[in-house]
Amino acid sequence: MKQSEFLKTVTPFKDKVFRLAKRLLVSTEEAEDATQELYFKLWKNRGKLKEYKSVEAFAMTMTKNYCFDRLKSKQASNLKLVHSNYKENDTSLSRKIELNDSVSLVHKLIENLPEQQKLIIQLRDIEQYEFEEIGKMLNLKPTAIRVSLSRARKTIKEQLIKQHNYGIG
Structure with a gap:
């Protein structure tokens, strides 16, 4: 496989690989390193x-495994939390602050989910993968993915309601 053919194959999902790595590793620098490492392995x-039906699914699985390995390593202790992805125009400052707080809260709630639910939310709601594709990546049946996704969303919803009601109700 020549370089141009390789790039044509792997470039379309580069951002998805990075976003998954960022979701799992949190740190932008760690996610960039993970993405670079993955593309190096793919090139090798x-x-x-x-031989793979879906190179993208294979790459996402490799990314997941690499990130889990990084989190288990000693170097993972220095990962830091950074959330500044949300921007909106034409809203008041207080509304922007409120929206940023809500987005930050959702990110934190996702981070507190069990690993499998966190992965499924990332792959389905953020990366927009189909249930069958997620099933192949995580070696799960689509029904198990739906159940896990439903539980994760319910947990996030309940926590958001609790937070917005200030614990009242």
Whole structure:
């Protein structure tokens, strides 16, 4: 496989790989390193890529596994939380602050979910993968994914309501 063919194959999902790595590792720098490492591994094994039905699903699985390995390593203790992805125009300052707080809260709630639910929320709601694709990546049945996703969303919803009601009700 030549470089141009390789790039044509792997470039379309580069951002998805980064976002998954960022969701799991939190740190932008760690996510960039993970993405670079993944693409290096894909390049080294470029001759075998045609054997996979979906190179994208394979890359996402590799990203997930690499990130879990990084989190288990000693270096993971220095990861830091950074959330500044949300921007909106034409709203008052107080509304912007409120929206930023809500977005930050949702990110924190996602981070507090069990690993499997966190992954499924990332892949389905953020990356927009189909249930069958997620099933292949995580080696789960689509029904198990739906149940886990439903539980994760319910947990986030309940926590948001609790937070917005200031614990009242």
